[in-house]
Amino acid sequence: MRQPALTSTSSFLALASHATDARNWQMRQLFADDAQRFPKLTVDAAGLFLDYSKNRLDGRTVELLLDLARERGVERLRDAMFAGEKINLTEQRAVLHTALRMPRGKSLVVDGQDIGRDVHAVLDQIKDFTDRVRSGAWLGYTGKPITDVINIGIGGSDLGPKMAVLALRSYSHPRLKMHFVSNVDGHDMDAALAQVNPETTLFIVASKTFTTAETMLNADTARHWFLQSATEADLPRHFVAVSTNKQAVSAFGIDTANMFPFWDWVGGRYSVWSAIGLSLALAVGFGYFNDFLAGAHAMDEHFRTAPLEQNMPVLLAMVGFWNRQFLDAGSLSIAPYHQDLSRFPAYLQQLDMESNGKRVTRGGAAVDTPTCPVVWGECGTNAQHAYFQLLHQGTDVTPMDFIATLRATHDLAGHHDALLANCFAQSEAFMKGKTAEEARADLQALNLSAAEIEALLPHKVFPGNRPSNTILMDQLTPSALGALIALYEHKTFVQGAIWDVNSFDQWGVELGKVLAKNIQAELTGSVQPERHDSSTNGLIVMAKAAQHL
Numbered sequence: 001m002r003q004p005a006l007t008s009t010s011s012f013l014a015l016a017s018h019a020t021d022a023r024n025w026q027m028r029q030l031f032a033d034d035a036q037r038f039p040k041l042t043v044d045a046a047g048l049f050l051d052y053s054k055n056r057l058d059g060r061t062v063e064l065l066l067d068l069a070r071e072r073g074v075e076r077l078r079d080a081m082f083a084g085e086k087i088n089l090t091e092q093r094a095v096l097h098t099a100l101r102m103p104r105g106k107s108l109v110v111d112g113q114d115i116g117r118d119v120h121a122v123l124d125q126i127k128d129f130t131d132r133v134r135s136g137a138w139l140g141y142t143g144k145p146i147t148d149v150i151n152i153g154i155g156g157s158d159l160g161p162k163m164a165v166l167a168l169r170s171y172s173h174p175r176l177k178m179h180f181v182s183n184v185d186g187h188d189m190d191a192a193l194a195q196v197n198p199e200t201t202l203f204i205v206a207s208k209t210f211t212t213a214e215t216m217l218n219a220d221t222a223r224h225w226f227l228q229s230a231t232e233a234d235l236p237r238h239f240v241a242v243s244t245n246k247q248a249v250s251a252f253g254i255d256t257a258n259m260f261p262f263w264d265w266v267g268g269r270y271s272v273w274s275a276i277g278l279s280l281a282l283a284v285g286f287g288y289f290n291d292f293l294a295g296a297h298a299m300d301e302h303f304r305t306a307p308l309e310q311n312m313p314v315l316l317a318m319v320g321f322w323n324r325q326f327l328d329a330g331s332l333s334i335a336p337y338h339q340d341l342s343r344f345p346a347y348l349q350q351l352d353m354e355s356n357g358k359r360v361t362r363g364g365a366a367v368d369t370p371t372c373p374v375v376w377g378e379c380g381t382n383a384q385h386a387y388f389q390l391l392h393q394g395t396d397v398t399p400m401d402f403i404a405t406l407r408a409t410h411d412l413a414g415h416h417d418a419l420l421a422n423c424f425a426q427s428e429a430f431m432k433g434k435t436a437e438e439a440r441a442d443l444q445a446l447n448l449s450a451a452e453i454e455a456l457l458p459h460k461v462f463p464g465n466r467p468s469n470t471i472l473m474d475q476l477t478p479s480a481l482g483a484l485i486a487l488y489e490h491k492t493f494v495q496g497a498i499w500d501v502n503s504f505d506q507w508g509v510e511l512g513k514v515l516a517k518n519i520q521a522e523l524t525g526s527v528q529p530e531r532h533d534s535s536t537n538g539l540i541v542m543a544k545a546a547q548h549l
Contacts, residue, residue: 002363003072003500011068018064019326025056027431027465034058045312046298046483048473052319054431055399055467056327065318066308074314074497081493082304084110084265088504089362095504096263097270097489098300101293101482110265118263122275125260127286129240130278133202134173134285140199141234148196150179151279152222153206154214155509157242158182159350160272161279163343164292167481170340170409171284178283181222184214189221198229203239204278208262210241210248213513223252242275267504269350270489288478295482303490313490316469320491321498323399323467324373333391334377337404337423338476344403345377348488355492357508358501371499377401381422392429392462400468402427403484407475423470433464523547 041053108115132138136145162180235253260275281289323329334345356372408416439460473480496503
């Protein structure tokens with residue numbers, strides 16, 4: 001059913017009217033006026049805590065935002081997703097990454113297939129394989145146990161497992177070292193191969209179709225490197241596949257018994273829960289991998305059942321929509337105050353921007369509002385010494401998500417208190433800023449002259465009133481990480497429903513791939529580039545000339 005234009009809905013119009021006043025609110029004053037603001041604008045779910053009180057909104061704003069969520073059919077579309085309806089309209093597919101983390105014994109039948117049974121059959125396969133590798137029972141061609149694993153994939157087949165393996169570093173097997181190769185740039189593969197021994201290295205080739213251009217070029221390079229030391233008969237001991245293309249997998253030299261399938265209802269950026277997470281299961285063990293799935297399932301159940309007023313993904317999404325639509329926030333900065341989450345901002349870039357970076361609605365009409373913001377970020381406290389200057393005093397307002405743990409998984413004295421102090425101080429500073437009067441008092445305390453104070457004063461003022469959320473968990477455990485990822489998945493889903501875009505296709509990714517095939521033929525063959533614009537033709541000519549130097 002075609003949705004009416006977002007800006008024509010009654011709830012949007014009510015929000016727009018409300019926003020004319022809200023744009024002028026000062027968060028300092030909102031906190032001063034309501035001693036209960038913090039408990040009113042916080043929520044717990046699945047082991048996570050969300051504080052969204054440091055946003056330029058009040059209780060009435062939240063009510064109006066939730067009215068919009070209801071009018072845009074968020075609950076109806078959510079229920080359709082969980083039921084296995086084909087809500088990915090352009091590809092006529094169900095969207096069932098949530099089924100990948102359903103507990104054993106829970107049934108979901110879609111198109112005659114028992115999804116739960118299929119999922120757990122693959123999980124059993126993953127458990128058996130990872131147990132053998134981790135225990136040392138799986139041996140390489142010279143009888144040595146595996147010490148290094150190289151995951152070859154791209155996009156969701158790389159970003160998800162790479163992020164998660166790093167995030168759960170403290171749970172990793174002491175013998176196994178994980179490497180990830182995604183870039184078609186040979187420097188990526190060269191750097192990985194320089195660190196490993198073919199006798200003790202296991203390669204995971206992650207490509208659903210086993211035809212992904214970048215992945216297969218890297219896989220072929222790894223195969224050639226391996227065969228310089230071994231024979232084709234040795235390939236099955238050192239290469240496994242995450243794919244559904246048995247014929248291509250077998251032709252490559254991989255035993256199809258070591259092919260781990262997944263399904264077309266698993267989108268790449270939602271696939272870490274599937275066999276794409278094989279490298280994570282190898283790193284942390286199947287027990288912790290199962291905890292990772294359970295944490296995500298707990299967030300799924302919260303999202304599916306909690307009323308909107310206490311629904312963490314819905315609240316996070318609607319606050320983000322408010323900042324994007326009515327405060328003109330064109331980007332969102334992710335600041336995890338945990339070094340092991342250093343790849344989490346990059347992971348969210350794909351999740352959010354590939355999902356909701358769309359300009360047409362599900363019905364094919366042009367959207368009439370801004371959609372997905374640019375997502376970017378870096379770990380605190382490094383970020384504070386890199387770009388926080390712009391966020392504090394620059395001309396654009398950039399909302400932030402601070403993410404932290406209450407307890408560390410290390411025992412180094414003093415570090416975690418310093419980390420949390422910085423995290424909480426930065427969120428307070430973004431909210432409060434520093435007035436001219438406060439800056440003047442600070443300068444006067446330094447016994448500066450009146451002239452010096454007046455010269456420095458404009459540089460010492462911080463406007464504040466910059467919105468942020470803070471997400472806390474007890475520790476970065478497998479369960480907590482699963483819940484955190486699922487929180488952002490569902491946030492992305494809700495915002496897609498508000499904008500009425502299909503969050504589960506990515507046709508924009510395909511255009512560059514098609515053009516690249518033509519240009520590669522021109523770079524490697526005798527065809528002269530003539531079909532492009534003068535810039536592209538000129539660049540191709542320069543590259544061809546450089547190959548002959």
